[in-house]
Amino acid sequence: MVRWLWKNYQYVLAFYFAIEEIDRDPHLLPNLTLGFQIYNASPNDCRTLRTVLMWLSGGDKVLPNYKCKRQHRPVATITGTSAAFSAEIGALLELYRTPQVTYGPFDPMLSDKDHFPSLYQMAPEDSSLARAMVSLLLHFGWTWVAIFISDDLKGEQFLQGLKAEMVRKDICVALTQRLPDTKTMYGSSDITFMTRIGISSANVHVLYGEVGSLITVDLAAEFFLTTGKVWIMAAKWDIVVYEMHHMLHSFHGSFSFSHHKGEIPGFRHFLKTVDPSQYPEDVYFSLLWLHLFYCSTAGSSCGKVGECLPNTSLESRPTDINIMTISDSSYFIYNAVYTVAHLHPLLKKIQFINSAGQHISLDNKGNQTAQYDIQNTVNFPAGLGLLVKVGEFVSGSPLHQGLAINEKVIEWPAGFTEIQAGVTALPSMRQLWPGPAQSTSWALYFMLEIPANRQLRQADHTFEAALDAEQCTLCSLHEFPNTQRSHCLPKVVAFLAYEESLGTALACAALGFSALTAGVLGVFVKHRDSAIVKANNRALSYVLLVSLAFCFLCSLLFIGRPNMATCILQQIAFGVGFTVAVSTVLAKTVTVVLAFKATGPGRRMRQLLVSGAPNFIIPICSLIQVVLCAIWLGTYPPFIDTDAHSEHGHIFIVCNKGSVTAFYCVLGYLGSLALGSFTVAFLARNLPDTFNEAKFLTFSTLLFCSVWVTFLPVYHSSKGKAMVAVEVFSILASSAGLLGCIFAPKCYIILIRPDKNSLQGPKNRNHKMHRHS
Template identity: 55%
Template sequence: MVNFDMDGEALVKVGQFIPKAETGHDFVINEEAIVWTWTYAEIPCATCSESCGPGFRQTPLDGQPICCFNCSLCPEWEISNKMNMKHCMKCPEDEYPNKEKNQCVPKVVTFLDVSEPLGMAPICVALSCSLMTSLVLCVFVKFQDTPMVKANNRALSYTLLISLTFCFLCSLLFIGHSTAITCLLRQTIFVIVFTVAMSSILAKTTTVVLAFRLTTLGSRGRMWVQSRVSSSVVIICSGIQVILCGVWLGISPPYPDRDAYSEPGQIIIGCNEGSVIAFYSVLGYMGFLALGSFTLAFLARNLPDTFNEAKFITFSMLVFCSVWVSFLPTYQSTKGKAMVTVEIFSILASSAGLLSCIFIPKCYMILLRPDRNTHEGIKNKVISSGRNHSGSLPHHSYQRHNQF
C-alpha cells in the first residue's frame, strides 16, 4: 500500500510466493517497488532482540512475546553452530567444544607414554634399582659362608632380594598403552611380589624374636627357628594373597578403560580396577603384613646388635608404611597420568626403602669392614656389647648365631 499527498492510497505488488518453484526462487521480492514512509529510514526489525550467533542459544523472556529473547552462552560440553538456535547440541564422547563453542574438535588420546619424560624417568629408576638389587644379591651369594650372611637367614635374604627385584620391574607394567593383559597383570603381579617381600620380612623378624626369646640350647623351642618354619610363613602368607587375587580376578577383574571426562580435551587410556573392594582388600592385606613385621621388629629392637636386624627392619617398615599411607589419599585425589605416576612412585619408593634400610648396612659390613665379618670379630663384639649392657656376657648369645 502506497499513500499519496491527496489522502489517496493504492496497493502496489512488490513480490510474490510461488509454491511450486525451486527452493530459493519460490519467494520473490522487488525491493525497488517498496516505498517507506518518512518514519522508517530502513527496513524495520521483525523481532525485539538481536540475533544470536553461533556459540549462543535463545533464552525466552518471561512475559514477553516469543520474538523477544536473550542470547545465552551454550553450557559446558555443548555447542551451537547456527544462528538463532533455541537449543545447544552435545558433542560426541570423543570430541569437545572449542573456546567459541561453535564446533566440536577431536579429543587427544593420552596415556603415560614411554617417550615422554614422565614415563622415561620411572623406567630409568626401576632398571637402576633392579640392577642394584641384583648386585646386592650377588654380594650375598659370594659371601654366603660369612657370619654376617648366615646370621640373617640366607634363604630369606635371597627370597627378599629376588622379590624386591621384581617389585622394581613390575612398575614397568604401569607405563604405556593399557591392554587387557597388562591391566590383569600389573596389579596382581605387584601385590603378589610385594606380599612375598613382606612375608619374607615377617619371617625374618619372627625368626629373630623366637631365636632370642623362646629358645635355649637343648629346648624344644629350637624347632621354631628352623628354616622350615620361616619357609612356611612365606608360603602361607603369600598363598593367602594369591587366593585373594584369584577371587578378585574371578569376580570383577581389572580392564582397559577410556576416561573422556576427567580432563577437558583428553581421552585418558588407563585401567579400571574392577572391584574396588577387592583392590583395597589386597592392599589392606599387604599393609597388615607390614604392620605385623613392624610390630615384631619394634619389640626385638633391643636384642643384641650382632645378630639382630630388627632395627633395620623397623626403619624399613616405617618407610614402607609412610609411603603407602600417603599414597592412598593422593591416589584418590589425582586423575589420569598423575594417578598412574603416583602408584609407580609408591612402588619404587617403598621398594628402595626396604633395600636401603635392610641390605645396604650389611653390604657396608661385608665389603668395607671385613674384619667385623668373622667369627672372632663377632665374638669380640658380643662380649663387648654384653658387658656394656649388663656387665656380663649374654648367655648363649654367640652359640645362637650358628642356628641361623
C-alpha cells in the first residue's frame, strides 16, 4: 500500500475499538458478542463485486446463492468511503436483504429508497454547507471566487445551492470547473484543468467533490504549484493529501469544513496502546507497523526485520501520517457499529446518544441544526500535514452570524495577499443568543477588544468582555466558560438519579404506594364475600387495584439514567396503565347506573347488568390506547436526548418524546376518558346507592382531572430534572387520588366498622329512623 492510504487504517482501528467496547457493555448486548469480517474495498468494480460474492458464499470461491460454510446471517454491512462503492454493491446486497450502513460522505444518490431501500447513511446531509462556506467568504470579504466541483449529481446539487447563496450576498464566480474522477493513484487522468488556475484572477477557490475528484486535484497540484491561493474544501480532504512533503505545498493554509464530532472517550488511549500483536490475523496492521517503524512486534512473521521496542506506539508516529486525530469516517464507523449493535429490525428507527454526547439518528429528524468544524491545513514544517480547528459554524441563525473564527491561529498560504485586516466588531445580541426561533440553542463565548467591565447578559448565559483581549475562544455545546472567561470547562452530565434526595423520595413514594395498593388488594381478597366488596362488581375492584399498583411502579422508569428501553417504556407504560385504571373507573360508574335502572323485572338494563356488559369497557378503551401507542412507536418513537441549555454548566440526559403530536394524542385520549368517567359519575352521584359508590367515583375522577390539568402548565415551565420530577409527581398524585377516594372508605368499613359491612345494616337504620319519626 502507498503511504497516502495508511491514514485510512484508522477506520479499522475505530471499528475494533467500537466492537470491543460494545462487547464489554453488559447492557447493550447481554450474553452476546459481535462477530465480524473485514474486507479491503477495492477501487476496481469487478474485484469489488467478486469480493462481495465470496463473502456471501462464505468461502474462497464465488458460488452465488450457496453457502460453502455454516455461518450466521450477517446483521448488516458497513461500507464506504465513496458513494460509488456503496452503490456498486448495494444492488447485490438488496437481493439478500442485507442492510448496508455507509460511513462515507452523504450522497443524494444513495437516498433513493426505490433503488436502495436497505441502505442507510451515517453522515448527515450537507444542506447547510453552502451557507457555511459563504459565511466564511463574507467574514474575510472575499467576493471573487473560483469553484471546483466533482462532475456528478452530488457536485451539481452543491453547485446550485452555493451559487444561489453567493448571488444573494453579491459574491461573484470567477470560473466554474468540473473535475474528472480518478479511482487509483496510478490511473490516467486529465489534469489540464489546473492550467486555468494560473491564469485566473481569483485567489480563493472552493473545492467540493467525491474522493476520486479530490485525488485528481491532489495529483495535479504536484505538477501545477498553486501558491498564493486559498482553498476552501469539504470534509474528506484529510484522506487524500499526498504531496505534503513540499515546503510550498499547494494546499497549505486551506480551510476544511467537516461535521462537528465529539471526542470518543477512551479512543486516544486505545490508539496509544494498540499494536499488531493484539490482532495477529490482521496482516495489514503488521504492514502498517513495518511501514511506520521499520520493525515488527513479537511473534510477527516479517522475516529478518528487527523487533520493536516495548514503548513503540502510534503516538510516536512519523508526522506525515496523523493517525491519532480522528477523521470524519472513523467517527461515522464508530457510530455505525453502535447503530448495528442496537439490532433494530428497521435501522432507520434507531436513535441514541453516543459516548461523545452526540445524538445519532439515521432519519436525521433529531438533527435539525447543522454544526461544522472549520479546520486549517498546516504544513510547516514540511510533512506535518495537520488539520487545526480554527472555528465553527452553526446553522439556524442568520447568514454570517452563525460563524465563529479565531484568526490568530490561522496559517495562511505563502504569497497570499487578500487577508482582510483583523476587524473585530461587537456581535449583535441575536448573534450571541439565537433565541427561540432556532430549534437547538447553542452558546458562543467571545472576548472582544472593547472597554473593560462591559457585560452582555441574555437568559442564564453571560458574555463578558475582558480588557485587551486579542482573540476569540469558542466553547462547544458540551462546554461552558469559567468565571474568568479564560477557557472552557466541560459541562456536568446530570439526570434525576436514585441517589439524590429528590429521586430517593419519589422512588420511596412509588414503592410505598404500590405496597399499600397490594395491601388493599389483599384485604379485598380476604373479605371477598362481604357485601361492600361484592357491591359494584368485585372483579372490577381487583382490576383497578392491579392497574393502580402498575401505575405507581411505572413512575420508577422516569428515575435513573435514561436508556433506549426506559425511554420507550416510560410513555407506553404510563399511557396503557392509566387507561386501564380510568376505564375501570368508568366501568364501575356504569355498573352503578345500570344497577339502579335495572330495579324493574324484565327490563333491558337488567340484561346488560347480568351479562357483564360494563366489563367490555376496559378492553375496548385499552385497545384504542394500545393502537395509539403502536402508531407512536411505528412513526417517531421516544429516544435518548441531551439538554445542554436548561441550566448553566450542566447537560441533562433526557428522554425526548419523539412525536409530540403522538404524546398529546395519548394524553388527550386519557384525559377524554377521565372526563367522561367524571361526567357519568357526577350525574349518578345522587342515586340511592347502598354504599355511596357514585359519590366516591365522582371525587376520584375530579381529583384525577385536576392533577393532570395542573400538570400541563407546570410541566412546560419546568427544565431539566424538575420536568421529570413534575411528571413523576403527577403520576403518583393522580394514582393516589384514585386509590384514596375509592378504596379508603371501603377499607374503613371493612377493618374499623364491620357492623356496617352488610346490606341489612342500612335497612335497619332506615327502619329505626322511620319508626322514630
